[in-house]
Amino acid sequence: MRQVSRSSLLKRLFPIFALLFLFVGLYGAFGFDDLGSTEQNRARLLAHLIKQELVTHHFTHKKIDDAFSKDAFGLYLKQLDPQKRFLLKEDVNKLSSYESLLDDELNSGKIKAAYEGEGILKKRIAVVQEMIRDLLSKDFDFSSAQSVEIDPDKLDFCATDAELKERWRRILTYQTLTRHLNMLEDEAQKQKAEDTGDKPAKKAPQQKDAREKLLKNYETALAKSLHEKDADGYNRFFNAVAHAFDPHTDYMPPSNKEEFDISMKGSLEGIGATLKEDDGYIRVVSIVPGSPSYRQGKLQVDDIILKAAEKDKAPVDLTDMSLTDAVKLIRGKKGTEVRLTVRKADSRQVIIPIVRDVIQLEDASAKATILSAEKEGKTFGYIKIPSFYRDFEGTKNGGPGRNVTDDVRAELKKFASSRISGLILDLRNNGGGALTDAVKTTGLFVKTGPVVQIRSSGGRMSVLSDDDPGVEYAGPLVVLVNKISASASEILAAALQDYGRAVIIGGEHTHGKGTVQSIVDLNDRISFAAAEKYKPLGALKLTTQKFYRISGESTQYRGVIPDIIVPDRFQGLKSEEQNLDFALPWDTVNPVPYDTWKGGGLNISELKDNSSRRVAANKEFQEIVRMNKRILDRRKKTLQSLNIDVIRKEREESKIEEAEDAGIHGRPRDKKHTGEALTQEERAAAWNKEVREDVYVQEGMAVLLDMLSSGQKAARN
Numbered sequence: 001m002r003q004v005s006r007s008s009l010l011k012r013l014f015p016i017f018a019l020l021f022l023f024v025g026l027y028g029a030f031g032f033d034d035l036g037s038t039e040q041n042r043a044r045l046l047a048h049l050i051k052q053e054l055v056t057h058h059f060t061h062k063k064i065d066d067a068f069s070k071d072a073f074g075l076y077l078k079q080l081d082p083q084k085r086f087l088l089k090e091d092v093n094k095l096s097s098y099e100s101l102l103d104d105e106l107n108s109g110k111i112k113a114a115y116e117g118e119g120i121l122k123k124r125i126a127v128v129q130e131m132i133r134d135l136l137s138k139d140f141d142f143s144s145a146q147s148v149e150i151d152p153d154k155l156d157f158c159a160t161d162a163e164l165k166e167r168w169r170r171i172l173t174y175q176t177l178t179r180h181l182n183m184l185e186d187e188a189q190k191q192k193a194e195d196t197g198d199k200p201a202k203k204a205p206q207q208k209d210a211r212e213k214l215l216k217n218y219e220t221a222l223a224k225s226l227h228e229k230d231a232d233g234y235n236r237f238f239n240a241v242a243h244a245f246d247p248h249t250d251y252m253p254p255s256n257k258e259e260f261d262i263s264m265k266g267s268l269e270g271i272g273a274t275l276k277e278d279d280g281y282i283r284v285v286s287i288v289p290g291s292p293s294y295r296q297g298k299l300q301v302d303d304i305i306l307k308a309a310e311k312d313k314a315p316v317d318l319t320d321m322s323l324t325d326a327v328k329l330i331r332g333k334k335g336t337e338v339r340l341t342v343r344k345a346d347s348r349q350v351i352i353p354i355v356r357d358v359i360q361l362e363d364a365s366a367k368a369t370i371l372s373a374e375k376e377g378k379t380f381g382y383i384k385i386p387s388f389y390r391d392f393e394g395t396k397n398g399g400p401g402r403n404v405t406d407d408v409r410a411e412l413k414k415f416a417s418s419r420i421s422g423l424i425l426d427l428r429n430n431g432g433g434a435l436t437d438a439v440k441t442t443g444l445f446v447k448t449g450p451v452v453q454i455r456s457s458g459g460r461m462s463v464l465s466d467d468d469p470g471v472e473y474a475g476p477l478v479v480l481v482n483k484i485s486a487s488a489s490e491i492l493a494a495a496l497q498d499y500g501r502a503v504i505i506g507g508e509h510t511h512g513k514g515t516v517q518s519i520v521d522l523n524d525r526i527s528f529a530a531a532e533k534y535k536p537l538g539a540l541k542l543t544t545q546k547f548y549r550i551s552g553e554s555t556q557y558r559g560v561i562p563d564i565i566v567p568d569r570f571q572g573l574k575s576e577e578q579n580l581d582f583a584l585p586w587d588t589v590n591p592v593p594y595d596t597w598k599g600g601g602l603n604i605s606e607l608k609d610n611s612s613r614r615v616a617a618n619k620e621f622q623e624i625v626r627m628n629k630r631i632l633d634r635r636k637k638t639l640q641s642l643n644i645d646v647i648r649k650e651r652e653e654s655k656i657e658e659a660e661d662a663g664i665h666g667r668p669r670d671k672k673h674t675g676e677a678l679t680q681e682e683r684a685a686a687w688n689k690e691v692r693e694d695v696y697v698q699e700g701m702a703v704l705l706d707m708l709s710s711g712q713k714a715a716r717n
Helices: 006-030 038-057 066-080 089-098 102-108 112-135 161-193 207-226 230-243 254-265 292-296 323-330 392-396 404-418 435-443 488-498 529-534 604-617 619-636 644-664 680-693 695-710
Strands: 143-149 250-252 273-278 281-287 304-310 337-343 349-355 367-373 378-384 422-426 449-456 461-466 477-480 503-506 515-521 539-548 639-643
Touching: 038 102, 038 230, 038 515, 038 529, 038 539, 066 089, 066 102, 066 112, 066 230, 089 112, 102 112, 112 161, 112 207, 112 230, 143 161, 161 207, 161 639, 161 644, 230 250, 273 323, 292 349, 304 323, 323 337, 349 644, 367 404, 367 680, 367 695, 378 404, 378 695, 404 435, 422 695, 435 449, 435 461, 435 488, 449 488, 477 488, 477 695, 488 503, 503 604, 503 695, 604 619, 604 695, 619 695, 639 644, 680 695
Parallel strands: 378 422, 422 477, 477 503
Antiparallel strands: 143 639, 250 539, 273 281, 281 304, 304 337, 337 349, 367 378, 449 461, 449 539, 515 539
């Protein structure tokens, strides 16, 4: 008989012991001891499952200890009262006793911090509710020289009820004032649009009207908060725990999981924007290519949606509202209009009307055109890749399944007959997509070789390569990126840069998301019949892998640094990876062998010098520089006046700046204000005009001309 070593035997028996431990540890949670309510037992089960998944499968394998507890507590406190409008210092001090105990609570499953936190919050909400009723019962002074601080990071929690009431007085004064101005402007527009003839003018909206509508909104929102279930508090707690591992790891309660599943199928009619809760606000994370928001063009990444309203109806304040509830207000039937009050990166507030619709396929797919440099007698191909899309369902059902690689290949074949002198590949605003297509699309421009390295949570390295020796296009190549270019688009840009195959043009760096997430359905992690009553449990979105370039550098955190840096209109973006709490760091692994492109060297130094001279002399680029400075300056100025004349003046300035910004960037607009949609021919013509007039595309063409004139003889340096 073959002998088995003691260590080997223990390894074989470990899974059995683990299962026994799990059963015994959760025995009480299934109702076999007196631990509390069903919801508390459900929370205990969730605590165990979430902890196990995070510790075992998260890329970092971060320890759940006192240091982790402090990180999670800070996030939990921000989720509990992100705007510092409810809790007092004494409440925060009381909750701080749990600061180093959250790890112990996760291990025991007895989540006392969440239970106590929710109890304290509800008591304070009831107090604030009475404050708001009292404050909104009488007029505010709109001639005041006072101001209100809109950045919670610059505020401390109030020490007394009197101090808290004063904070709310300023908040409500500002909200009433802006709502009053909106009502006056809307009424003026209606009067102008209507042919009143000799009819007497309607009575102008009064401050009282604004206060009454504001009170109604607050009554609804606060009543809902007061009736939150225990589960809502635990969900908030578990999400803070997940975010303490990294910003892309989330606990999704059942309702959020359902929203995620629906959005992944793309079957909802709405505005086509990915949103997230961020310190009490609803922030725009991405704009879906081909969506109503994409076509309308004014809603942008990093915008904060403050209010939402159905057309001609009173807006609802979204501040401190859950993402699920906010989405319900923003989403709606095709053809209906939602009016979003949005705070821009430079603190301007604008109202953006968007007609809800479904995604337009032609805007969501790769598009191409031919550009002419008439003076030089050259023509260049241009391909816009909005995302790395792939119809996995179509592939699963036996069909080819539409994908970006095949679409780009088809456009390159068309270019072959046009004898283009160079190609611009536009990855700006491309948030990623299917990894397989980042690899396959890279293969259209290089011969066989590695494209990206992937490191798993267990430390195992794998390399994804292009195995097709064919090259669809071998000529001069420029790639445009910006700070929204992320994930799969960063992999493509990085690979082409490492191979010396293309010149990358963009801002200081791309987004910097170099991680992969997996969805773990927590319902699948339990097999005990007694646990069925606690379902549904939701899901955990978990960071499990990290991308690395073939040169060994990660794309995480730093992103891809372009060869030629030009002013980026998203320079002031806050939601890039470097600005996210607990973002995973940049690091390196060993490079993999690869052969650089032999189609001609690139004198990057010369190309950079030429580009710098053009950018300095280009009025549009310099206007982008001024716009970025204006955004950064306004971001620092977070005190908002409570004087109606000052705000009126700011609004007029904002309209002028908005018009100036519209001249810097944009995309074909639908004729939404006339109720008439652009025809397909009009859309194609508008898109081609936009591409030709795009200053970044023009600079890409200039770089291609430089590459042609130098013959690409010099080596990359």
